[in-house]
Amino acid sequence: MDLAVVVLLQVLAxxxxxxxxxxxxxVIFGMMRxxxxxxxxxxxxxxxxxxxxxxxxxNLWVAMLIVAPLFVGLVGVIVERSVxxxxxxxxxxTMLATWGLSLLLIGAATMIFGNTTTGVSAPLGGVSIGxxxxxxxxxxxxxxxxxxxxGMMAILRLTKLGLIARxxxxxxxxxxxLGISTSKVYSVTFGAGAALSGMAGALIAPLSGVLxxxxxxxxxxxxxxxxxxxxxxxxxxxxASGLLGTLNTLATFVATPVIGEVALLFAAIVLLRVLPQxxxxxxxxxxx
Amino acid sequence: xxxxxxxxxxxxxxxxxxxxxxVLPHWLELFTLINATIYVxxxxxxxxxxxxxxxxxxxxxxxxxxxGLGGYTYAVCAINFGDSTWAVVLAMVVPAxxxxxxxxxxxxxxxxxxxxxxxxxxxxLIFFKLFNATAGDAYKIGSAALGGFxxxxxxxxxxxxxxxGTALAPEDIxxxxxxxxxxxxxxxRWLLSTSFGRVVISIRENERRTELLGYxxxxxxxxxxxxxxxxxxxxxxxxxxxxFVSPTMFSLFYxxxxxxxxxxxxxxxxxxxIFGSIALQMIVAELGTIDGLDPNLILGAILILFVLLVxxxxxxxxxxxxxxxxxPPAVVEASPPTGRPAAGAQKATPxxxxxxxxxxxx
Amino acid sequence: MNASVAALETAKGTAPQPIIETRGLVMRFGGxxxxxxxxxxxxxxxxxxxxxxxxxxxxxxxxxxxxxxEPSGGEIRFKNESIGGRPSVDIARRGIGIKTQVPSLYDxxxxxxHIWLAVxxxxxxxxxxRREVAPAVEQVLxxxxxxxxxxxxxxxxxxxxxxxxxxxxxxxxxxDLILLDEPAAGMTHDEVERLAALVLRLRGTCSLIVVEHxxxxxxxxxxxxxxxxxxxxxxxxDVETVLRDRRVRDVYLGKREV
Numbered sequence: 001m002d003l004a005v006v007v008l009l010q011v012l013a014x015x016x017x018x019x020x021x022x023x024x025x026x027v028i029f030g031m032m033r034x035x036x037x038x039x040x041x042x043x044x045x046x047x048x049x050x051x052x053x054x055x056x057x058x059n060l061w062v063a064m065l066i067v068a069p070l071f072v073g074l075v076g077v078i079v080e081r082s083v084x085x086x087x088x089x090x091x092x093x094t095m096l097a098t099w100g101l102s103l104l105l106i107g108a109a110t111m112i113f114g115n116t117t118t119g120v121s122a123p124l125g126g127v128s129i130g131x132x133x134x135x136x137x138x139x140x141x142x143x144x145x146x147x148x149x150x151g152m153m154a155i156l157r158l159t160k161l162g163l164i165a166r167x168x169x170x171x172x173x174x175x176x177x178l179g180i181s182t183s184k185v186y187s188v189t190f191g192a193g194a195a196l197s198g199m200a201g202a203l204i205a206p207l208s209g210v211l212x213x214x215x216x217x218x219x220x221x222x223x224x225x226x227x228x229x230x231x232x233x234x235x236x237x238x239x240a241s242g243l244l245g246t247l248n249t250l251a252t253f254v255a256t257p258v259i260g261e262v263a264l265l266f267a268a269i270v271l272l273r274v275l276p277q278x279x280x281x282x283x284x285x286x287x288x
Numbered sequence: 289x290x291x292x293x294x295x296x297x298x299x300x301x302x303x304x305x306x307x308x309x310x311v312l313p314h315w316l317e318l319f320t321l322i323n324a325t326i327y328v329x330x331x332x333x334x335x336x337x338x339x340x341x342x343x344x345x346x347x348x349x350x351x352x353x354x355x356g357l358g359g360y361t362y363a364v365c366a367i368n369f370g371d372s373t374w375a376v377v378l379a380m381v382v383p384a385x386x387x388x389x390x391x392x393x394x395x396x397x398x399x400x401x402x403x404x405x406x407x408x409x410x411x412x413l414i415f416f417k418l419f420n421a422t423a424g425d426a427y428k429i430g431s432a433a434l435g436g437f438x439x440x441x442x443x444x445x446x447x448x449x450x451x452x453g454t455a456l457a458p459e460d461i462x463x464x465x466x467x468x469x470x471x472x473x474x475x476x477r478w479l480l481s482t483s484f485g486r487v488v489i490s491i492r493e494n495e496r497r498t499e500l501l502g503y504x505x506x507x508x509x510x511x512x513x514x515x516x517x518x519x520x521x522x523x524x525x526x527x528x529x530x531x532f533v534s535p536t537m538f539s540l541f542y543x544x545x546x547x548x549x550x551x552x553x554x555x556x557x558x559x560x561x562i563f564g565s566i567a568l569q570m571i572v573a574e575l576g577t578i579d580g581l582d583p584n585l586i587l588g589a590i591l592i593l594f595v596l597l598v599x600x601x602x603x604x605x606x607x608x609x610x611x612x613x614x615x616p617p618a619v620v621e622a623s624p625p626t627g628r629p630a631a632g633a634q635k636a637t638p639x640x641x642x643x644x645x646x647x648x649x650x
Numbered sequence: 651m652n653a654s655v656a657a658l659e660t661a662k663g664t665a666p667q668p669i670i671e672t673r674g675l676v677m678r679f680g681g682x683x684x685x686x687x688x689x690x691x692x693x694x695x696x697x698x699x700x701x702x703x704x705x706x707x708x709x710x711x712x713x714x715x716x717x718x719x720e721p722s723g724g725e726i727r728f729k730n731e732s733i734g735g736r737p738s739v740d741i742a743r744r745g746i747g748i749k750t751q752v753p754s755l756y757d758x759x760x761x762x763x764h765i766w767l768a769v770x771x772x773x774x775x776x777x778x779x780r781r782e783v784a785p786a787v788e789q790v791l792x793x794x795x796x797x798x799x800x801x802x803x804x805x806x807x808x809x810x811x812x813x814x815x816x817x818x819x820x821x822x823x824x825x826d827l828i829l830l831d832e833p834a835a836g837m838t839h840d841e842v843e844r845l846a847a848l849v850l851r852l853r854g855t856c857s858l859i860v861v862e863h864x865x866x867x868x869x870x871x872x873x874x875x876x877x878x879x880x881x882x883x884x885x886x887x888d889v890e891t892v893l894r895d896r897r898v899r900d901v902y903l904g905k906r907e908v
Contacts, residue, residue: 035402083592083596086596087595087596090599091402092347092402093595093599095402095405096547096551096591096595097591097592097595097596099544099547099588099591100548100587100588100589100590100591100592100593100595101588101592102588103544103584103585103587103588103591104584104585104588104589104592105588106582106584106585106588107582107583107584107585107586107587107588108582108585110582110584110585111580111581111582111585216540220409220410220413223406223409223410224406224410227402227403227406256421258417258418258420258421261417262414262417262418265410265413265414265417266414268410269393269407269410269411272397272399272403272406272407273393273394273397273399483770486763486766486767486770487767487770489758489759490756490759490763490767493756493757493758493759494754494755494756494757496718496738496754497754497755497756498767499738499739499742500716500718500738500742500747500748500750500754501742501747501767501768501771501819501823502739502742502743502771502775502823503739503767503771504739505739556758
């Protein structure tokens with residue numbers, strides 16, 4: 001019984017963390033059709049933002065939920081204005097440029113922070129379920145991810161900003177002819193996606209530590225989650241991370257963490273072979 | 289250039305490169321020569337990507353998978369057989385077979401650009417993780433321990449075919465690597481001039497058109513992809529001879545490097561990527577000696593600058609300049625500046641192209 | 651249905667086997683029915699014009715015939731075999747060639763290479779010899795009057811020249827049925843006249859379906875015209891009757907009541 005609860009929690013935690021690291025990329029891909037290969041480095045920057053903010057005496061939660069997203073969001077806007085906007089419609093060039101950005105940021109971070117893992121201790125301590133120990137922070141993380149997704153859904157559905165975003169997503173030319181500045185929308189979108197990635201990096205920093213090259217581990221996972229999910233931002237991210245996260249945890253449980261990872265990646269490949277448009281290309285077509 | 293001019297240039301290029309191959313070992317110190325051999329083996333890997341991406345139009349973000357597979361197959365077989373002859377053959381066959389399998393998977397599934405990039409990238413990551421997890425005695429193939437993160441430091445050097453006694457010295461491996469580069473370059477040029485090659489190029493130019501003419505494009509893509517896989521495998525063998533095999537061969541870094549070299553040298557050319565890779569390796573190595581300057585930073589900056597400023601790459605841009613220099617611009621463009629449809633009805637706004645149409649029959 | 655169409659229906663009974671025939675062809679995208687049950691056929695050697703306002707479904711119809719779309723319903727028969735939903739490669743090899751509306755060319759290749767690709771495929775399919783390819787290419791370049799463009803990069807050619815290259819490529823494959831989607835679009839008056847002469851010359855060797863808006867051009871080439879409207883066949887008759895028909899004019903001028 002206890003075991004079942006623990007496994008269930010682990011599955012939930014895996015799904016939540018996959019959704020968390022993917023959602024920023026999903027926003028940028030879903031709305032702009034831009035594949036941002038510097039996504040992992042946005043996560044990394046979020047991690048460093050938390051570490052430095054807490055060193056300067058800022059409360060950890062404030063650092064994670066406000067400072068990191070703001071900082072990385074700003075970086076995102078700068079990147080969009082200085083690089084990405086010249087490359088719209090050239091998908092492969094965008095991929096290459098963001099890959100270059102990724103390497104550049106890794107290099108810069110290595111030069112500034114050094115090539116060692118820096119940590120920040122997880123808040124809230126632990127809790128025991130029967131004979132098993134688990135950290136409260138991981139449980140809180142599940143809740144935070146749920147809140148983020150629900151919040152995004154609410155913004156997209158209920159606000160004017162969300163309406164503009166959805167309109168641009170559906171038909172950029174039409175949105176532009178209605179007087180919406182697509183350039184501004186893209187700028188804001190890229191910033192928002194970067195901010196979400198920054199927050200993701202901040203939130204996982206206490207669990208994984210922060211390292212200049214940490215992004216590499218996340219970008220591929222985020223990438224395949226988003227592409228497996230398809231064009232619908234929230235439903236896609238959620239369904240793909242649900243599927244892949246569950247598989248990952250179960251395979252880890254019966255074999256090793258490495259097999260778990262491999263199972264995740266392999267499942268994504270098979271999924272793309274079967275559903276090249278992603279899950280939401282086939283199901284939940286009209287979802288967000 | 290006229291066909292005749294091309295032939296003359298080829299002959300001159302061939303003679304110069306052969307001369308360079310024989311002169312360099314006398315000029316360079318052993319350490320530098322080994323580095324040069326690494327550069328050349330990476331140039332072969334770059335050439336393989338230039339072929340499948342630049343000419344086949346296949347966006348492969350996972351060339352390192354074939355490179356690493358080639359290296360590991362070579363090391364494992366050479367250790368087990370004691371003789372490198374069949375190891376070399378297998379180290380080209382295994383990546384080629386793997387490429388064929390992967391290619392069957394993606395081309396018959398009609399998976400397009402971006403998704404292809406993701407799948408190939410993911411494949412490399414799977415290998416990276418798997419080979420990193422092979423530490424310990426449990427992971428042995430015959431008498432070769434895979435060694436996890438450390439790889440196989442005792443990768444045996446090449447020997448003369450069927451002559452185990454004569455292991456090759458670094459100079460010999462230089463001759464082989466450089467010779468193979470020249471061979472593969474002319475081989476690629478020949479390949480592209482055959483019927484097969486011309487159809488492959490047409491697929492890159494306009495996939496749908498070639499299909500509507502009645503060509504089964506999947507087979508052609510599979511063909512060029514498999515050839516590229518074998519070539520990258522060969523690069524892996526040479527690399528294993530200069531360094532040793534380890535999971536880093538599957539790393540994102542090697543993946544990124546070759547893509548950068550091809551981009552910088554010029555997509556759709558062969559010489560551009562070859563020289564691009566060698567020049568950039570030299571530059572990065574040189575800059576890497578500056579204290580505190582990270583090579584990733586340099587690579588990243590180069591890639592961004594090229595995508596933004598010289599998106600076609602160096603060689604094609606030089607060609608355009610040369611054409612302009614040779615003929616006055618008015619003559620070059622006898623036809624209206626854009627040969628595009630005058631109708632203007634189908635002008636797509638750049639930002640709205642449904643770029644993610646994953647090659648479905650949409 | 652007026653008398654002449656009825657007469658046509660009876661005439662069809664005695665006509666030879668159609669080379670291509672669709673029965674109840676339906677194409678849906680999501681909830682939108684773009685083709686709503688099209689019955690259409692032409693006999694070998696026939697040249698048929700297909701007209702209709704934008705959105706009538708002409709290009710979709712062509713895409714179904716060439717296997718670029720899999721029809722949602724109905725049947726397509728070519729040379730008496732069902733081909734609906736087969737891959738485009740297969741259909742191309744069975745002998746349907748298409749010149750698409752947006753010129754579909756290889757912008758980085760020369761005109762000669764374009765023709766080579768088509769001729770090479772034809773000779774490979776018919777089991778001919780390799781050495782037949784090169785002379786056949788030169789012959790096509792000559793006969794289509796584009797020999798002077800042979801070594802030019804097609805991306806740098808003018809629009810009319812590009813249209814000619816594409817047309818030459820399609821005919822060089824010697825298909826039994828050629829689909830031309832707005833071949834005269836964007837051409838100068840002289841070019842249109844040359845194109846018409848060419849199309850008339852082709853009529854002897856294969857069957858053609860031509861989508862066009864240019865009524866001048868249609869008059870030059872066609873005898874029979876099929877009018878598509880909102881995914882259905884509105885009428886089918888000889889060119890003068892069609893052009894005089896009120897419904898056709900209404901459709902083109904955008905009046906709703908049909």
